[in-house]
Amino acid sequence: MLSVILPAYNEEKMLGKSADIISKILEDAKIEYQLIFVNDGSKDNTWNEIEKAVSNNQNIVGVNFSRNFGKESAMLAGLATATGDCCAVIDCDLQHPPEVLVEMYRLWEQGYEVIEAVKRSRGKESLMHKASAGLFYKLISKAVNFDMSRASDFKLLDRKAVDSILSLPEKNTFFRALSSWVGFKATSVEFDVQEREAGESKWSTRALIDYAITNIVSFSSAPMQFVTVAGVLTFIFGMIMGIQTLIKFLTGKAVEGFTTVILLVLIIGSLIMISLGIIGYYISKIYEEVKGRPRYIISKTIGK
Numbered sequence: 001m002l003s004v005i006l007p008a009y010n011e012e013k014m015l016g017k018s019a020d021i022i023s024k025i026l027e028d029a030k031i032e033y034q035l036i037f038v039n040d041g042s043k044d045n046t047w048n049e050i051e052k053a054v055s056n057n058q059n060i061v062g063v064n065f066s067r068n069f070g071k072e073s074a075m076l077a078g079l080a081t082a083t084g085d086c087c088a089v090i091d092c093d094l095q096h097p098p099e100v101l102v103e104m105y106r107l108w109e110q111g112y113e114v115i116e117a118v119k120r121s122r123g124k125e126s127l128m129h130k131a132s133a134g135l136f137y138k139l140i141s142k143a144v145n146f147d148m149s150r151a152s153d154f155k156l157l158d159r160k161a162v163d164s165i166l167s168l169p170e171k172n173t174f175f176r177a178l179s180s181w182v183g184f185k186a187t188s189v190e191f192d193v194q195e196r197e198a199g200e201s202k203w204s205t206r207a208l209i210d211y212a213i214t215n216i217v218s219f220s221s222a223p224m225q226f227v228t229v230a231g232v233l234t235f236i237f238g239m240i241m242g243i244q245t246l247i248k249f250l251t252g253k254a255v256e257g258f259t260t261v262i263l264l265v266l267i268i269g270s271l272i273m274i275s276l277g278i279i280g281y282y283i284s285k286i287y288e289e290v291k292g293r294p295r296y297i298i299s300k301t302i303g304k
């Protein structure tokens, strides 16, 4: 059986439609399936829509979060609820074309264990968004040793891969990269990102920046190395200035150089503050992990 996980946050307009379309496609392809809608604390009628879908179709399961925990948590809750031999994650706004699910399922039948859907094109995005996404993916790709620039959360995973992701103890997960991190026999299919028909994207610029920083921190310690590199560079610079100052002192020209002092204080001061900030960020993430709070809280599950 194929379990399809659909995280939903304020998707009342799209929910019924995507439930119908996806179940129709899977029924036509004669694939035994289960749809798991995870309501990520929506403020609109998404949960009512899920209840309606569950009563119309016995292959649908609904999971209701006690509040908004974010898409990462919603995907993990879906994976934990799923009982299928393989699990697919797909957006419930139909921006990920559901026909691709069938193609992915066929690849799974051929023995692939991780099937990633990669974006052929990135859809409509502003220039600013493109540039920052570019930088983010460069960093992440380097950290996971795998080209992530076209990656999406749209994937199909074998039970083995799902179980290994679920067994990870960390709280700050980055599903998109974890699926390649776990290994297994992997392949990919291409898809075109569709336009959103109704509702709106949940990603504000701030949310995107937060998402990027959290994921970089959870996957890479490269920013910490910046602290060391900056320290070494400042040390070398300091040695040169030190020698210059000594020579000036010995030759009796020592009073000049007030500008240098101010510049040094400012530059070194800001470097130290940036470095403390970076280290602080990692410490705050360690703090979050150490607290060991659950990734999400479920208030209700419906459907069989």
Ligand code: UDP
Residues within 6 Å of the ligand: 006, 007, 008, 009, 010, 011, 040, 068, 069, 070, 071, 074, 090, 091, 092, 093, 095, 200, 201, 202, 203
């Ligand atoms: N989503 C979620 N929790 C959130 C934000 C988004 O479950 O806090 C879901 C949303 O309902 C959708 C998917 O994640 O199914 C992708 O969200 P969106 O379409 O807003 O992102 P975009 O397609 O613009 O990247």
Ligand code: MG
Residues within 6 Å of the ligand: 091, 093, 095, 196, 201
């Ligand atoms: Mg979307």
